Amino acid sequence: MTTLMTPGSPVNRVYFPETGALAELILMADGSAVEVGLVGWEGMVGWPAVFGSQVSQTWVLCQTSGQFLEMPATALAEAADRSSELHRRLHRHAAAVIGQRAISAACDRHHDVVARCARHLLAARDLGDNDELTLTHEFLALRLGVQRPTVTVALSELERLGAVTHRRGHVTVVSRVNLEEIACECYWAIRREVGRHLDWLPTSVQSWFSDAGRRT
Numbered sequence: 001m002t003t004l005m006t007p008g009s010p011v012n013r014v015y016f017p018e019t020g021a022l023a024e025l026i027l028m029a030d031g032s033a034v035e036v037g038l039v040g041w042e043g044m045v046g047w048p049a050v051f052g053s054q055v056s057q058t059w060v061l062c063q064t065s066g067q068f069l070e071m072p073a074t075a076l077a078e079a080a081d082r083s084s085e086l087h088r089r090l091h092r093h094a095a096a097v098i099g100q101r102a103i104s105a106a107c108d109r110h111h112d113v114v115a116r117c118a119r120h121l122l123a124a125r126d127l128g129d130n131d132e133l134t135l136t137h138e139f140l141a142l143r144l145g146v147q148r149p150t151v152t153v154a155l156s157e158l159e160r161l162g163a164v165t166h167r168r169g170h171v172t173v174v175s176r177v178n179l180e181e182i183a184c185e186c187y188w189a190i191r192r193e194v195g196r197h198l199d200w201l202p203t204s205v206q207s208w209f210s211d212a213g214r215r216t
């Protein structure tokens with residue numbers, strides 16, 4: 001895993017995943033870490049720099065191979081100053097991230113680890129192009145804020161329920177339908193939250209987001 005930003009480091013560049021995903025984590029004083037965001041084609045990393053934040057709050061990791069566009073943060077800020085539409089979109093994107101993180105915070109408090117694991121696996125699947133997910137237990141533990149043995153228990157339960165199979169470093173989605181049945185409502189709530197803010201996306205993509213409205 002490649003580190004792109006560390007907490008407290010200057011945000012000199014912003015990143016736009018085209019394929020693959022970037023993970024944002026918060027580091028705790030005891031050295032542990034919890035993932036607070038997984039950014040794919042729908043988003044970007046480093047956006048607070050456009051609004052004047054000089055340093056990164058999060059540890060940003062390139063979790064999977066993929067194609068990422070990048071540019072200097074100052075260039076994006078200057079472009080936003082020249083374009084009211086770009087400025088509007090950056091604000092909408094920020095609102096989507098804030099909404100997503102609010103739902104995730106509630107989810108972490110109220111939903112069990114199997115349902116949350118299913119939610120995260122669906123989100124990871126949405127950012128890729130096949131059912132084979134390269135995900136270590138260590139990374140899923142960061143994502144879920146639990147110890148690795150708990151991840152093993154959760155994945156074994158998902159396998160027993162016919163949703164996935166797993167082996168070292170890989171999770172295969174064998175039934176998306178089953179995974180959707182097991183995942184908590186937050187998967188659908190986050191999809192809708194992101195979709196309602198990113199109003200410039202093509203109609204086909206918008207319909208995918210709004211389709212989540214049926215699953216409440």
Ligand SMILES: [Zn+2]
Pocket residue numbers: 106107108111116119184185186187
């Ligand atoms: Zn949840």
